[in-house]
Amino acid sequence: xxxxxxxxxxxxxxxxxxxxxxxxxxxxxxxxxxxxxxxxxxxxxxxxxxxxxxxxxxxxxxxxxxxxxxxxxxxxxxxxxxxxxxxxxxxxxxxxxxxxxxxxxxxxxxxxxxxxxxxxxxxxxxxxxxxxxxxxxxxxxxxxxxxxxxxxxxxxxxxxxx
Amino acid sequence: xxxxxxxxxxxxxxxxxxxxxxxxxxxxxxxxxxxxxxxxxxxxxxxxxxxxxxxxxxxxxxxxxxxxxxxxxxxxxxxxxxxxxxxxxxxxxxxxxxxxxxxxxxxxxxxxxxxxxxxxxxxxxxxxxxxxxxxxxxxxxxxxxxxxxxxxxxxxxxxxxxxxxxxxxxxxxxxxxxxxxxxxxx
Numbered sequence: 001x002x003x004x005x006x007x008x009x010x011x012x013x014x015x016x017x018x019x020x021x022x023x024x025x026x027x028x029x030x031x032x033x034x035x036x037x038x039x040x041x042x043x044x045x046x047x048x049x050x051x052x053x054x055x056x057x058x059x060x061x062x063x064x065x066x067x068x069x070x071x072x073x074x075x076x077x078x079x080x081x082x083x084x085x086x087x088x089x090x091x092x093x094x095x096x097x098x099x100x101x102x103x104x105x106x107x108x109x110x111x112x113x114x115x116x117x118x119x120x121x122x123x124x125x126x127x128x129x130x131x132x133x134x135x136x137x138x139x140x141x142x143x144x145x146x147x148x149x150x151x152x153x154x155x156x157x158x159x160x161x162x
Numbered sequence: 163x164x165x166x167x168x169x170x171x172x173x174x175x176x177x178x179x180x181x182x183x184x185x186x187x188x189x190x191x192x193x194x195x196x197x198x199x200x201x202x203x204x205x206x207x208x209x210x211x212x213x214x215x216x217x218x219x220x221x222x223x224x225x226x227x228x229x230x231x232x233x234x235x236x237x238x239x240x241x242x243x244x245x246x247x248x249x250x251x252x253x254x255x256x257x258x259x260x261x262x263x264x265x266x267x268x269x270x271x272x273x274x275x276x277x278x279x280x281x282x283x284x285x286x287x288x289x290x291x292x293x294x295x296x297x298x299x300x301x302x303x304x305x306x307x308x309x310x311x312x313x314x315x316x317x318x319x320x321x322x323x324x325x326x327x328x329x330x331x332x333x334x335x336x337x338x339x340x341x342x343x344x345x346x347x348x
Contacts, residue, residue, distance in 0.1 A: 017305050037334045042302040044337055048207055048287070049303045051199050058212060059202050062194040065220050066187050069227040073183055076228065 006034040016042035084158040091150050098146070183227045190227065197240050198223075201247055204303070208295045209251060210288055218254070222247040244304060248296060248314040255292060286336040294329035301326055 006012075008028060012035045015021045021039070029035040051059065185193065201222065205215035222243060231242050287295060296315060300306040308326075312319040 013302055014305065017302065037330055038302070040337060041298065041330050041333050044287075044333070045298060045302045048284075049200065049203050051203050051206075055202070055206065056199070058216065059198060060216055060220055062191045062198070065194070065223045066190055066227075068220065069183060069224040072224055073228050 006032050008032070008035055009038055012038045013042050016046055019046075084154075087157055088154045091154055095146065095150055185227070193236070193239070194223065196236070197243060200240075200304075201243060204244065204299055205247060205251070207287065208292060208299055214254070218247055218250050221250055225250075241304075241306070241310060244300070244306070245310075245314040248300070249316075251292075251296065252316065286333065286339075289336055290329060290333060294325075294332065297322070297326050298329050298333060 008025075012021075012025055012029060015025050016039060025035075026039075029039045183190075198219065202215060202219050205218050206212060209215050209218065225246050226239075226243050229242070229246075231239070233239060233242065290298070293315070297311060300311045300314060306314070308322040309319055311317070311322050311326075317325065
C-alpha cells in the first residue's frame with residue numbers, strides 16, 4: 001500500500017457508489033491515504049450526482065427528443081434513397097463533358113480511333129460501311145460503348161443500393 | 163428492454179424514420195426516464211452550463227436512437243449513451259476551443275451556512291479542468307472501468323490511472339482546503 005495505489009481502491013469506490021460503506025472500509029480508509037482520498041472524492045461526487053428539484057424541472061422532455069430523432073432519421077433515409085440519383089447525375093455530367101470534348105477534337109479522335117481499331121483487328125475496318133457518315137463511325141461506336149458501360153455501372157449501383 | 167421498433171399509425175415519412183430508430187417511442191420514454199437524470203447530472207456538473215447540458219443531452223439521445231449499437235442490456239446501453247455524451251462534450255470543447263471552467267466564481271455569501279458550503283463545494287469542482295471533471299465523474303459516479311473511460315474520452319488506456327490519480331488528488335486538496343479555511347474562519 002502506498003500513497004498512489006491500493007488494492008482496495010475499486011472496492012472503496014464501489015462501496016461509496018452503492019452507499020454500502022461499512023465499518024471495515026471506513027477503518028481501512030483511515031489508515032490508507034489512497035482510499036481515504038477516494039472516500040472523500042467519491043462521496044463528494046456522489047452527493048452531487050442527483051439532480052436538485054430545480055434542476056429536474058429543466059430536464060428536457062422525452063417526446064420532443066423522440067420527434068427530433070425521427071425527423072433526422074427521415075432525412076437520413078431520404079438522403080440515402082437519393083444517393084443513386086445523385087450518382088447518376090454526376091455520371092451524366094461527366095459523360096456530357098466527355099462527349100463535348102470528343103466533339104471538339106473530332107478529326108484527331110477520328111484518326112486516332114481509326115488507326116487504333118485497325119491495329120486492334122483489321123476486320124473492324126469494314127464496320128464503317130454500314131454507317132452513312134463513315135468519318136464519324138469511331139466516335140459513334142465509342143459513344144455507344146461509353147453509354148452502355150455507364151448505364152451498366154449505374155444500374156448495378158442502383159440495384160446494389162436497393 | 164424492448165428493442166423492436168414499431169411502425170404503426172404513422173405517416174409514410176415518419177414510418178420510414180421509425181423503422182430506422184433503435185426502439186419504439188414507449189420503450190424510449192421508459193429508457194429516457196431511467197437514464198436521463200443521471201446523464202443530465204453528468205453533463206450539467208462537467209460542463210457547468212445548463213444550456214450546454216440540455217443541448218448535449220438531446221443530441222446524445224438522438225445519436226443513440228439512430229445508432230447501430232447492438233447490445234440489448236440496459237447497462238451497456240447506458241454506458242454507450244455516456245460514451246456518446248462524452249464524445250459530444252469533447253467535440254464541443256474542441257470546436258469552441260473552450261474550457262468551460264469559469265474564470266471567476268462569485269463568493270458564496272447566501273447567509274445560510276449549508277448553502278454557502280454547497281456553493282463552496284461546487285466551486286471546488288469547477289476549479290478542476292473539464293477533462294479532470296469528466297474523468298472523476300466517469301470513474302467514481304458511473305463506475306466506469308479504465309478501458310471504458312479510455313474509449314469514451316479518447317485518452318490512452320495506460321494514461322487513465324495516472325490522470326485519474328492527479329485529478330483525484332487535486333479535488334481532494336480543494337475539498338480539504340475549503341474545509342480547513344471554513345474551519346479557520348469559524
